[in-house]
Amino acid sequence: MVSRTTADYQTIAQAGCEALCEPAFWAGYDRASAQGFYDYYRQLTEYEPARAAKFGIKHFCWLCINPKEAEDPVFAREVMALIPDFIDRPNVLGIGEIGLNKNTKNELAIFEEHVEIAKKFDRPILIHTPHLEDKLKGTRLILDALKNANVDRSRVIIDHVEEHTAPLVLDEGFWAGMTLYPESKCSPARAIDILETFGMENIWMNSACDWGISDPLAVIKCALEMKKRQHSAEIVEKVIFDNPKAFLSQCPNFSL
Amino acid sequence: MPTKKDIQDLYFMDARFKLLEIASFLDRVDRHEGETDFRHPAFHEALKAMQNPPAGTTRAQAVHLAFSDHSTEPAESATIQFAFGAHNEEAAQ
Numbered sequence: 001m002v003s004r005t006t007a008d009y010q011t012i013a014q015a016g017c018e019a020l021c022e023p024a025f026w027a028g029y030d031r032a033s034a035q036g037f038y039d040y041y042r043q044l045t046e047y048e049p050a051r052a053a054k055f056g057i058k059h060f061c062w063l064c065i066n067p068k069e070a071e072d073p074v075f076a077r078e079v080m081a082l083i084p085d086f087i088d089r090p091n092v093l094g095i096g097e098i099g100l101n102k103n104t105k106n107e108l109a110i111f112e113e114h115v116e117i118a119k120k121f122d123r124p125i126l127i128h129t130p131h132l133e134d135k136l137k138g139t140r141l142i143l144d145a146l147k148n149a150n151v152d153r154s155r156v157i158i159d160h161v162e163e164h165t166a167p168l169v170l171d172e173g174f175w176a177g178m179t180l181y182p183e184s185k186c187s188p189a190r191a192i193d194i195l196e197t198f199g200m201e202n203i204w205m206n207s208a209c210d211w212g213i214s215d216p217l218a219v220i221k222c223a224l225e226m227k228k229r230q231h232s233a234e235i236v237e238k239v240i241f242d243n244p245k246a247f248l249s250q251c252p253n254f255s256l
Numbered sequence: 257m258p259t260k261k262d263i264q265d266l267y268f269m270d271a272r273f274k275l276l277e278i279a280s281f282l283d284r285v286d287r288h289e290g291e292t293d294f295r296h297p298a299f300h301e302a303l304k305a306m307q308n309p310p311a312g313t314t315r316a317q318a319v320h321l322a323f324s325d326h327s328t329e330p331a332e333s334a335t336i337q338f339a340f341g342a343h344n345e346e347a348a349q
Contacts, residue, residue, distance in 0.1 A: 071334050102334035103325075132339035136324040164320035189267070190316070197314070228266060230258050 001209045001216070002043060003028065006051060008209065008216045013055035015220045019256055021060040021248065022048060023097035023126055026068045028211040034078040037065065041082060045089040060254060062096030062126045063087065070101075070110040080113060087121050093251040094118060096126025097159060100138040103130060108141060115149045124155040124251050126177075129165060131185065139165040143172055155250050157204070162186055166198050175247055178205040180218035188222035192229055200235060204244045278303075298323055298342035 001008060001022055012020070022044060031037060044061040052059035063086055065079040086092060095118040100107045118125045130138035139158070146156065158169045159177035162185075169176045176198075178191045186194075191205050207218035215221070219240055226236045248254040258266070282299075285292060302322035309318035325343040 068337055101337065103331055104334045105330045105332060107334070108330050130339070132341045133323050133325050133343040134339055136320070137327060140328065141330060162320060163314060163316040164324070193316070230262075 002040070002048065003211045004209050004216065006054075009052055009055045009057060012207075012216050012220075013057055015217055017057055019058035019060065020052065021062065021093055021126075022209075023062045023066075023128070024064050025066045025097060025128075025210065030069055034075070034082060037079045038082055041086045045086055045091055049091045058091075058256065060091045060093045060248070060251075062093050064095050064098045064114050065110070066097060067099050067101040067107050067111065067128060067130075071104060071106050073106050073110055076106075076110045077113070080110075080117065083117060084121075087123065090253055092253060093248065094123035094125055095121075097128040098125065099128035099142060099159075100130050101128075101134070103134055103138045103141060108145065111142065112145055112149065115146070115151060119149070119151065124247075125151065125157070127156065127158045129158060129160045131160065135160070135162065135165055139168055143168060143174075146174070147172075157247055159206075160185070161194070161203075163190070163194060163197075166194050166203075170198055170202060174202075176203045178203070179208045180205055180215070180222055181208045181213075182215045182218070183213055188218065188225045191222055192226055192231075195239060196229075200239055200243075202243070202247075203239070204247065205239065206244075294344045294346060295340060295342045302342075 001020070024040070024044060027036075027040065031040070041063060044063070048061070049059040063083050065076050069079075070076045083095070095114050098111050098114040100111060115125065127142060129135050129142060139161075142158065146153070153173040154175070157175035157177050160179050161169050161176045162178075166176050166178075178186050178194060180186055180188055180191055185208075195203065205219055205222060207216050208214035209216050223236050223240050226239070227233075245256065285296065302319045305318035305322040306315045309315050313321070323342045325348070327348065331348075
């Protein structure tokens with residue numbers, strides 16, 4: 001987890017975490033060159049797996065240029081040209097987290113080109129939907145683009161769903177992800193409301209572990225909250241372990 | 257599954273706390289100098305939507321929809337990287 005300390009790996013290992021997947025994302029600043037991404041991809045495929053392994057955690061990652069840095073299409077294409085050099089590395093799951101940030105034409109064009117890379121290499125896709133007021137529009141644009149790209153929907157997970165976008169994603173046959181945050185976005189209590197409202201199939205939750213205020217134990221805390229809400233141990237296990245394992249098992253490099 | 261009372265036992269105090277935070281936030285805005293921006297009316301619209309969600313829409317969905325950009329065409333370009341939390345219709349035009 002590029003944005004976290006080694007102590008966070010220790011904490012999640014102590015809480016029972018067996019594996020994690022880390023999307024390629026924003027570094028807290030915009031990178032000045034494609035070479036910066038080359039180094040970042042090395043970090044995701046070499047250094048982070050070794051750091052996680054010290055605590056018995058299997059580390060997997062997704063590759064892309066994230067939508068926040070995809071507004072300049074010339075730069076974005078330079079970065080995307082690096083992906084084939086890394087796609088076969090043993091901890092790479094697929095393409096992600098691609099998607100939209102401010103719902104622009106350039107972001108959308110780069111999103112569509114990433115989808116084509118995933119199709120070319122026959123890899124699953126992890127998708128980021130925009131935050132807050134941009135989420136509804138961005139989710140609709142992403143769904144339209146995916147329909148046009150004719151992807152295998154069972155191999156695409158659309159993340160950061162909330163109450164208003166979860167049914168849009170699930171009704172179209174895609175997987176949905178809920179990223180849990182301690183503030184400002186989806187809380188554990190609301191994630192459980194979404195599960196209770198829209199069902200436990202084709203959905204997972206994950207802990208935001210980014211540069212903002214976030215909590216690597218969010219999923220564990222949500223599991224405890226599910227227990228308080230009288231969900232059975234089997235249901236909790238399904239949501240926090242079986243479902244992600246089922247989706248990720250479609251990635252050729254994934255194993256526990 | 258828990259009953260309505262179980263849910264109240266679990267979440268009433270927390271929700272009461274958050275409701276008072278909202279009330280105090282609005283009082284704080286009222287008490288201070290200057291003008292509010294587009295977020296203030298959006299917040300009030302969201303409160304109304306929460307209390308009277310359209311048929312077939314949950315309260316949480318109604319709040320999301322009140323804050324959302326409902327346009328359908330991609331933007332020409334991005335002028336900011338972050339989100340405000342409420343759509344600014346005036347700036348979008």
